[in-house]
Amino acid sequence: MKSKFANIAKIKKQKCDTIEKELLKNRTREKMLLAKIATSYEEISKMSLPKEGGASLISMFQAQKALLNRDKKAYELALVEAKKRIQKLLDDYKKAHTDYEKIKYLEEQELQIFIDKLKKEEQKELDEIANVLFSNIVAKKG
Numbered sequence: 001m002k003s004k005f006a007n008i009a010k011i012k013k014q015k016c017d018t019i020e021k022e023l024l025k026n027r028t029r030e031k032m033l034l035a036k037i038a039t040s041y042e043e044i045s046k047m048s049l050p051k052e053g054g055a056s057l058i059s060m061f062q063a064q065k066a067l068l069n070r071d072k073k074a075y076e077l078a079l080v081e082a083k084k085r086i087q088k089l090l091d092d093y094k095k096a097h098t099d100y101e102k103i104k105y106l107e108e109q110e111l112q113i114f115i116d117k118l119k120k121e122e123q124k125e126l127d128e129i130a131n132v133l134f135s136n137i138v139a140k141k142g
Contacts, residue, residue, distance in 0.1 A: 003114075005107035012100035019093045026086045033079040040072035 047065055050057050 003107045003110040005103050005110060009100065009103045009107050012096065012103050015096045016093065016100050019089055019096055023086065023089045023093060026082055026089060030079065030082045030086060033075050033082060036075045037072060037079065040068055040075060044068050044072070 044065065047061070047068070050061055
């Protein structure tokens with residue numbers, strides 16, 4: 001039996017699934033950014049000021065280090081944004097899941113009412129059959 005809440009529950013479930021997929025993508029992005037930041041820190045720490053060479057070599061070293069620091073800062077900003085997005089998605093998921101559970105509960109309640117109604121009808125039919133059988137037995141004896 002399909003209840004009047006079945007379609008709504010399906011839509012709510014799809015919304016939950018969509019948010020879950022988006023959340024998974026953003027968590028993967030967060031891990032990727034963390035790895036890039038770690039790599040940037042490692043590269044910066046491995047860099048050493050040239051011991052010999054001209055001013056142009058030192059200038060290239062500083063430019064390269066500045067570039068790595070800029071990239072690291074960009075990754076860190078992207079990470080902050082990714083974490084904000086993940087938190088928003090978690091809040092959205094919590095709300096969507098709560099809505100889904102409410103509709104699912106209403107659907108289950110409606111189904112239980114239908115089952116109870118069927119049981120009452122079945123009991124009435126059994127009572128009728130018992131009455132007919134009893135009156136047939138009484139009629140045969142009498």
